[in-house]
Amino acid sequence: MKILGSGHYAPHTIVTNDDLSKIVETNDEWISTRTGIKTRHISDGEEASDLAAKASIEAIEDAGISAEDIDMILLATMTPDAMLPNCASTVQKKIGATNATCFDINAACSGFLFALNTANAYLVSGMCKTILVIGAETLSKATDWSDRSTCVLFGDGAGAMIVTADDSKAFCSVSGSDGSKGSVLTGAATPLKNMLVNSDETGKEIANYYMQMDGQEVFKFAVTKVPECINQVVEKAGKAVEDIDLFLLHQANVRIISSVAKRLKVADHKFPVNLDKYGNTSAASIPILFDELRKSGKLDDVNRVVLSGFGGGLTWGATYIEL
Numbered sequence: 001m002k003i004l005g006s007g008h009y010a011p012h013t014i015v016t017n018d019d020l021s022k023i024v025e026t027n028d029e030w031i032s033t034r035t036g037i038k039t040r041h042i043s044d045g046e047e048a049s050d051l052a053a054k055a056s057i058e059a060i061e062d063a064g065i066s067a068e069d070i071d072m073i074l075l076a077t078m079t080p081d082a083m084l085p086n087c088a089s090t091v092q093k094k095i096g097a098t099n100a101t102c103f104d105i106n107a108a109c110s111g112f113l114f115a116l117n118t119a120n121a122y123l124v125s126g127m128c129k130t131i132l133v134i135g136a137e138t139l140s141k142a143t144d145w146s147d148r149s150t151c152v153l154f155g156d157g158a159g160a161m162i163v164t165a166d167d168s169k170a171f172c173s174v175s176g177s178d179g180s181k182g183s184v185l186t187g188a189a190t191p192l193k194n195m196l197v198n199s200d201e202t203g204k205e206i207a208n209y210y211m212q213m214d215g216q217e218v219f220k221f222a223v224t225k226v227p228e229c230i231n232q233v234v235e236k237a238g239k240a241v242e243d244i245d246l247f248l249l250h251q252a253n254v255r256i257i258s259s260v261a262k263r264l265k266v267a268d269h270k271f272p273v274n275l276d277k278y279g280n281t282s283a284a285s286i287p288i289l290f291d292e293l294r295k296s297g298k299l300d301d302v303n304r305v306v307l308s309g310f311g312g313g314l315t316w317g318a319t320y321i322e323l
């Protein structure tokens with residue numbers, strides 16, 4: 001697989017830690033030291049498809065193609081505009097990619113990685129030639145703004161890549177899920193309501209709507225699973241950890257990233273971070289980071305990259321790519 005172009009977009013409104021300290025009992029020092037997050041972008045009306053369309057238009061221009069050249073749109077999100085139509089089809093309409101087959105993928109913070117793996121499978125099979133892969137989230141609408149343990153963590157944004165088949169660029173992935181631990185990170189439940197059951201009466205609907213998390217369990221899971229799957233993918237690619245130029249991890253928490261670097265015995269500078277500006281944007285974090293690095297020239301001398309996503313499900317994965 002070859003990445004032809006990339007783009008990203010985040011809503012213009014920036015919310016600082018000090019801003020949050022006015023709505024919940026928190027402070028910049030607590031949030032910065034526990035997470036590394038300083039600010040996040042929050043939508044003042046744009047939906048996930050709006051963010052995704054803006055990132056995609058930038059990626060299409062960067063790739064030097066036209067929207068009609070795209071034969072598939074894969075959009076990773078857990079906060080789509082609606083259940084129907086799928087968010088990828090809404091993006092198709094907004095960008096004029098009339099020849100694309102469109103569908104969404106929901107694997108929370110691993111979503112973009114799983115979408116990229118799916119794109120690779122379609123390219124290898126010959127079913128598609130040019131695929132737009134997007135991660136887009138409006139997590140602000142799934143956040144309980146009165147819960148200080150979660151509302152400080154998340155942000156809105158989108159990142160996109162245009163990919164095509166290229167035999168000269170290796171692509172290798174490992175991934176997994178553990179549904180038995182799904183309850184440590186939950187949200188946006190749509191309880192059963194039909195002619196037989198009215199879940200409104202139980203009060204479950206409101207309790208389950210917003211994201212809820214057992215932070216320490218998620219932390220433990222991430223710092224164990226991520227190094228494990230990175231080691232696996234590097235071995236599968238026939239490389240050593242030292243051969244990897246950059247590790248682009250899902251941007252959840254700087255302490256998770258440092259701990260992974262330490263466990264792999266790799267210097268921190270090989271793990272770029274931008275979560276200080278964006279917070280955790282779930283499926284959007286890896287493509288936003290990739291695009292920022294690419295546009296600032298920091299990928300110019302980079303060849304071998306490992307991407308790694310992890311989060312709700314639980315889900316995890318690592319993918320080795322060559323630029």
Ligand code: COA
Nearest residue numbers: 026027030034109148149152215216218219252253310311
């Ligand atoms: N501001 C101030 N205090 C806060 C706070 C906030 N925003 N959020 C929680 N606290 C308090 C707690 O109430 C608790 O107080 P207590 O000791 O009086 O009970 C104290 O801080 C410690 O809380 P705890 O939850 O034990 O903190 P922690 O060290 O585990 O850090 C996280 C919390 C969420 C930062 C950390 O668990 C984490 O990063 N987990 C991974 C989360 C993640 O990245 N999820 C997404 C993965 S895709």
